[in-house]
Amino acid sequence: MTDDDKRFKQPRPVTEAQLLASLPQPAGPHVQGNGPTDEVRLSAVVYKNPRSRRSLSVWHVQRRLNERGYPTAGEITGYFGDGTREALRVFQLASHLPGDGLPTAESLTLLFGADENVTLHTDL
DSSP: OOHHHHTSOOOOOOOHHHHHHHSOOOSSTTOOSSSSSEEEEGGGOOTTOTTOOOOHHHHHHHHHHHHTTOOOSSSOOSOOOHHHHHHHHHHHHHTTSOOSSOOOHHHHHHHTTTOTTEEEEOOO
16 A cells, blocks of 8 residues: 555445434524524614525524524524514514514513513614
């Protein structure tokens, strides 16, 4: 065997479970980023985002609304559309806040109370 042959190892088969176990694991069941918590920023929760970009902050708003019993329309996508706005509006009304369905510092603070998966930033 030459030195060139020693550089390359023979591939060995792995199972799907072994492959999944080798991937990085999130710090918590709902943390999607790289740290122990995800940052949720009020400024990133934009209704009908004109750039059509997914937002991790919106993803967490949708997740938390679903957990609290205010289901959003469809899947948790990270896009703030009409279903998310309606779920947030119902949550706001149930929390005795003005119910327009648009995120405010007060509504997000109530929504994410005791959620260990996020660090909430309500400054604009």
